[in-house]
Amino acid sequence: MKISVLLFLFYFFPLISFAQEINKNDEARYLEEDKKKISVVGGLSYLHNSFGLLYENKIYRLRPNDAFYTEFFLRYRWLDVSFSFAPKLTNINNDDPEKGKTKYFNFGFTFFLSPKIRQYLYFSQVKGLYFQDTKEFLQMLYGSDYNEEGYLQFPDAKYRSFKGETSYLWIGNKSDYRSFNNMTYQPLKDVFVVSTGLFYQYNILSDMNKTIYQGNTFTEIQNSPSKDIRIALRSGGGIQKKIKNWYAILEVYPEIYYAKLIGEDFHEFNIGGYSNGRIGYDNGKCFFGAGAQLNLINSSNENFYSATQWLFRAGIGFRLNSPTFVNKNFDKIDNILK
Numbered sequence: 001m002k003i004s005v006l007l008f009l010f011y012f013f014p015l016i017s018f019a020q021e022i023n024k025n026d027e028a029r030y031l032e033e034d035k036k037k038i039s040v041v042g043g044l045s046y047l048h049n050s051f052g053l054l055y056e057n058k059i060y061r062l063r064p065n066d067a068f069y070t071e072f073f074l075r076y077r078w079l080d081v082s083f084s085f086a087p088k089l090t091n092i093n094n095d096d097p098e099k100g101k102t103k104y105f106n107f108g109f110t111f112f113l114s115p116k117i118r119q120y121l122y123f124s125q126v127k128g129l130y131f132q133d134t135k136e137f138l139q140m141l142y143g144s145d146y147n148e149e150g151y152l153q154f155p156d157a158k159y160r161s162f163k164g165e166t167s168y169l170w171i172g173n174k175s176d177y178r179s180f181n182n183m184t185y186q187p188l189k190d191v192f193v194v195s196t197g198l199f200y201q202y203n204i205l206s207d208m209n210k211t212i213y214q215g216n217t218f219t220e221i222q223n224s225p226s227k228d229i230r231i232a233l234r235s236g237g238g239i240q241k242k243i244k245n246w247y248a249i250l251e252v253y254p255e256i257y258y259a260k261l262i263g264e265d266f267h268e269f270n271i272g273g274y275s276n277g278r279i280g281y282d283n284g285k286c287f288f289g290a291g292a293q294l295n296l297i298n299s300s301n302e303n304f305y306s307a308t309q310w311l312f313r314a315g316i317g318f319r320l321n322s323p324t325f326v327n328k329n330f331d332k333i334d335n336i337l338k
Contacts, residue, residue: 027188031175034077035330038322039184041073041287043315045084051129051159051205053226056140061132062154062205065099071106071313075184076322077330080110082122082182100153100212102128108163110181112174118181118195122163129157134213153212160204167197171237180238180249183289183317186282187247191240199232199255232257234274245283249291251276257297272297290314 047069051062071084084106108122131137131152139146169177172193178185180193206225211218236253253274260267273296280289293311 037319039075039319041183041315041317043071045071045313047311062129063132064102064126066102069104073182073184078111082108098151099130115173116169118167120165124161126159129154150214154208156207156210158207162202165197165199167195170194187242194237196235201230203228227262230259249278286318288316
């Protein structure tokens, strides 16, 4: 029933999507004025994530002791930068000593190579993990009678992920798709886009040689990093509905993916889906909104590579005039890129 409602909304919105059309001259004027503004967003995100550890042909889950982190977006013209880290001003993070400490850092770029081709590049690092399946793992080693509480902690463990996506817009162009990226772009009109993208990801899990369990520290001298890749072909569409200064955005992308654990005979082809939604308010000067992302992967081995199951974020931002010398230098760059 939920799938039927989602498909109904997805196909119904495009039929009414041009009720909020703006004049092409107004759009061109806004895009020209936007070249002289810097957009800044600050917010808070909740991330449910897990990482996989393959042992004896079974997947065990590693988790960060971290849920909330701060997130920032900064955009000037075609340069769109995001970065985030776990805040230290609140006890929301790292609030369970049994799970150790976790640090987050993310950094990414989004830009258009042409009016139809969007490029996305992203780097993330998580330091400090705990073994969510500790009891199950130790029962496998010592027998089902083992019933000690606590988690195995890996305080030095680093999970680095390099991600990218190259998308081609079959319907729509970069002016239409801008606001789908994040809140730094003001939605101008009702939009319907269709695109196909190639998503690629390379992950490295390293520094697992130090372990803490029930207050005791153990060190393993030799430890090889675990590496894996994931490639997915996504094809789908998105809609944007605007009513005065309020807007709603929805994207749905079914995908076919291949994942491989490097150096191991462990890989798979499978299907899944990526979706993204956001609602917000934007009057051109200040804006705010909230949204969610959801990854659905039809796989019993979904955790042997990094996979975000769901993400929620909320933020607030503003736009200010950029310095004249910055505008002049970027004008020169834009002329070269034309």
